[in-house]
Amino acid sequence: MGGARRIPKMLIPTIVMGVLAAGLFLAGYHRGHGEHVRGAKLAVDMSVQVLPLLFFAFLTAGMVQVLLPQELIAKWVGSEAGYRGILLGTVAGALAPGGPYVSLPIAAGLLRAGAGVGTMVAFLTGWSLWAFSRLPLEFGVLGWKLTLVRLGSTFFFPPLAGLIAQMLFGGVKTT
Numbered sequence: 001m002g003g004a005r006r007i008p009k010m011l012i013p014t015i016v017m018g019v020l021a022a023g024l025f026l027a028g029y030h031r032g033h034g035e036h037v038r039g040a041k042l043a044v045d046m047s048v049q050v051l052p053l054l055f056f057a058f059l060t061a062g063m064v065q066v067l068l069p070q071e072l073i074a075k076w077v078g079s080e081a082g083y084r085g086i087l088l089g090t091v092a093g094a095l096a097p098g099g100p101y102v103s104l105p106i107a108a109g110l111l112r113a114g115a116g117v118g119t120m121v122a123f124l125t126g127w128s129l130w131a132f133s134r135l136p137l138e139f140g141v142l143g144w145k146l147t148l149v150r151l152g153s154t155f156f157f158p159p160l161a162g163l164i165a166q167m168l169f170g171g172v173k174t175t
Contacts (some may be wrong), residue, residue, distance in 0.1 A: 061109030093126025118166025
């Protein structure tokens, strides 16, 4: 008798999305106006657009894990990096291009390579709240005043979230 089997990390979210997609597909089918076919065509179109981006994001995440020396990761973004790592994670997250398809695989790759929990929380919070690549659109749509108010209101959150994560969960194994 072997040890307990581990459930793959993506199994449960995949099942949930599969059930949701199947339910929506059936709802479109039962409407009788071809929505299920149009929805499936849109899904294929989106997949064709997103799959290359996903491939390169996963390739980048994999390369980060095998090409960057663990000592370098530990020094700059590991738990031992302290405030420097958290600030570096914050700025890197703010500068990270693209959406979750790019940033989440990179964060996962860095975590597996030895990045600290606090640094990755700062990275993801900086990416989510600051997103410099989004600023031109935000300025154009919402105006510079609201954009600056939003940035000013969220300025301290990414490093603060990283510090809190490091203090409370720095010893938690995440991979």
